[in-house]
Amino acid sequence: MNSQLRRTPEKKKEKVHRPSRATRIFVVWRKLRKSTLAIAGLFIVVFMSAVALLAPVIAPYGLLPSGSPVEPPSMEHVFGTDVTGRDMLSLVMYGARISVYVGIAAVLIELVIGIGIGMIAGYFGGIIDEILMRITDVFFSLPILMMLLVAVSMFEVRSINTIILVMGVLEWPFMARVVRSGYLSLREETYVEAAKSMGASSWRIMLRHILPNILSVIIVLATMDIPWFILYEATLTFLGFGDPMSSSWGILLENGFPHMRTSWWVITFPGLALLITSLGFNLLGDGLRDALDIKVRE
């Protein structure tokens, strides 16, 4: 090799011209902003979360009867009143609390189980993978709604938390499969090997080196699973397997159902709230999928 080619890097301080430091989150936001539907979804999600958080402050009435039963929408009761004379608008607002809580809490349980099992199966592979994936297959093949009914009815006291727990415990298989496939391919990356050669333990590699690389997929999946949980809870409650003490949208639907023909507002508003929330999360999830995917150009 020619010795003239050699040159140790110059020591002099060079001025590096760098573009504005766009962080990952900022790039994602910039891409997300381009899609009207995603922004609509984000708006709905933020709006519903705000309503849920602030319900006690902004609801015009409490959860006690504040008018005559089954009053149609008026200036006083914008959404009308229900059979016991409670203000529908307030009920729907309080219902948002339950629904958003259910969605997020159940997704958290799903994430813990799904990521845990998928991660271990995908990273270690072999017999561990085989065992965990067959268990996953079993859960995957169960008809979910029926299992939910059976599982929920096993509890004598049905609080909202038992419903969340049951949903989270039954709904993780898809998450586990997706996470597993991510680990399966990423564990072959050179940077994983490099991390190993640096003395990192398997757990450190799984959680610290690989997990951030598939976080975007997990976020999208989790966002799109939230409306499912909200709908499942409403379905269970509507079928009479919910927590009768709560004021979730499902309960409102169940209570209003017998009066549907005479007074449309008792089920229309909780139904709409359910529809819009689930639509919002789905739109946001869709938008996030495109925004988080580095392959989709701005």
Added chain:
Amino acid sequence: MKVRPTTNEPILKTDDLRTYYFLAEGTVKAVDKVSLKINEQEALGIVGESGCGKSTVAHSILRLVKEPGRIVGGKILFEGQDLLRISEAEMRKIRGDRIAMVFQNPTSSLNPVFTVGFQVGEAIKLHQNVQKQAVEGKVCDILAKVGIPSAKERMKDYPHEYSGGMCQRAMIAMALSCSPKLLIADEPTTNLDVTIQAQILDLMKALRKEFNASILLIGHDFGVMSELCDRIVVMYSGKVVESGDLSTIFRNPKHPYTKALLESIPSINIERERLHVIPGDVPGLIKPPLGCRFHPRCEHVMEECKKTEPSIIEVEKGHEVACLLYH
């Protein structure tokens, strides 16, 4: 070529190391009874064609052989300790701290979601008990040492903002961050431009002096090897066929395979119409040829070569050859 004086105490010694890959088609003996030693502060080069088992040797030393591969026998003595007999937890303490490795693909050796500085600090965080701020300072120092300009700012960059050469510098920084006794470099310059190759080799040479580390350099390029190594081991089909000092191997190669390899280096001094090639391919390792594994491609093949496997013998001091021509 100057030969660096080395002490006689080997820092790493493998003894009849055997690493096999157990495939459905059969067992691949990727490393078959390989014995080699690296002395303190010495740079040893392992040369061979693709698939001769040289990378597997490197991975075996760190016990990072991938499934379905397994180390089936032999010893790896590092500072007198058999690495094959210690627990995985003890092995982890050695990796990155006392033995570190640099890989072939610099751009994919860095995790795309973390800043370079963060990753270079990983080994320090894993092996040294230092405060968070101190890690940053150390990372900045070592990045400056490997020649990253304005290291303080560039350590906050992500790998995709680095060039290939800079990524390899960062990888070397990561490997050297805990001042290892042995640095394994698995074809560290293969995917780089020639000028960058030269820079990286220069850097490794300079750092070798500074850190007093022994180096195990894996590669197929005699040019690269001659820049850095004191001693060369030539491997063929999972076995060591020749080993000796750099100058001995270059001036007086004994094994027909080594000779052929050296003849296939393009040279600007000698006029030649076509570059010399070694006929044939590396034999499939599931069913290696009987006798000497090189015999189907050897120019000097004798009847006996097809039956007897040559043992490795010392033809002169420090020069060992496994070939029946010298038995």
